[in-house]
Amino acid sequence: MSTPKVLTTLLGASLLAACSGDPPRPDKPEAPVVQVADVTQLTGDVEAGRMGFSQCRSCHTVEAGVNRVGPSLHGVVGRPVAHEAGYRYSTAMAAAGGVWDEQRLYDYLENPREHIVGTKMTFPGIKDGQRRADIIAYLKTQAG
Ligand code: HEC
Structure with a gap:
């Protein structure tokens, strides 16, 4: 038994x-939980990322211009930080600067409130690097 x-x-x-x-x-x-510092060491799986994005859907869409609790993530890979039209960012996010390239997203999503202190994105983060890489791979397909 x-x-x-x-x-x-x-x-x-x-x-x-x-x-x-x-x-x-x-x-x-x-x-096992994947922990590497460099996103280029991982290959994101778009379909796994599509499923993983269910963790984001309560606050985000991937439709262009559709903001919810959080800004639309349509085309976010390669977009300057805090540049979604019509969305009111926190002061912290608005002041962060830079671009959401893959490495930045990978670092941010591990622990959003540590990466941008003062962000109003109340999401604990995803410890598993492979899962973050998967979501980034999916987000890359949600553009254009
Ligand atoms: C509980 C709601 C919530 C969840 C869940 C959430 N977010 Fe967010 N997200 C926000 C909010 C609110 C902001 C705006 C933050 C600010 O202005 O400080 C944001 C901002 C962002 C930004 C910055 C966008 C820009 O235009 O600069 C990215 C990227 C992002 N979220 C990705 C994600 C991903 C990927 C997930 C899922 C793994 C996720 N978020 C889950 C609420 C959420």
Whole structure:
């Protein structure tokens, strides 16, 4: 009778993942958390990123010009920081400067409130670098 043990292990893994802010990957429940500093060391998976973007949808759309709690993320890869027309950014984000290139997004999404102190994006971040790379790959397709 090993079933209860397996169940407990699975539950434990999901709970741990929930605490770190990353939901379990249905496809790879045992996948280790990827931690690299340089986004170019990873290959983002667009379809995984499309699913991962469900964590952003409560506040963001990828439709051009449609701002919600957060600004539209249509074409955000390569866009100057805090430049979505008609969106009221926090003072901190408005003053941050620079461009949302892939590395900047990768760093920001790990811990938004540490990367831009004072941002009003109340999202804890995604610890797993591969998941961030996946979402960035998806966002790159949401442009033009
Ligand atoms: C709880 C709501 C919320 C969630 C969830 C959320 N965001 Fe945000 N996001 C915001 C808000 C609000 C801002 C504006 C921040 C500011 O002005 O300080 C923002 C800003 C941003 C910006 C800067 C855009 C620009 O025009 O400069 C990026 C990039 C971004 N979010 C990406 C994401 C991604 C990717 C996810 C999902 C992994 C996500 N956000 C999840 C609320 C959210």
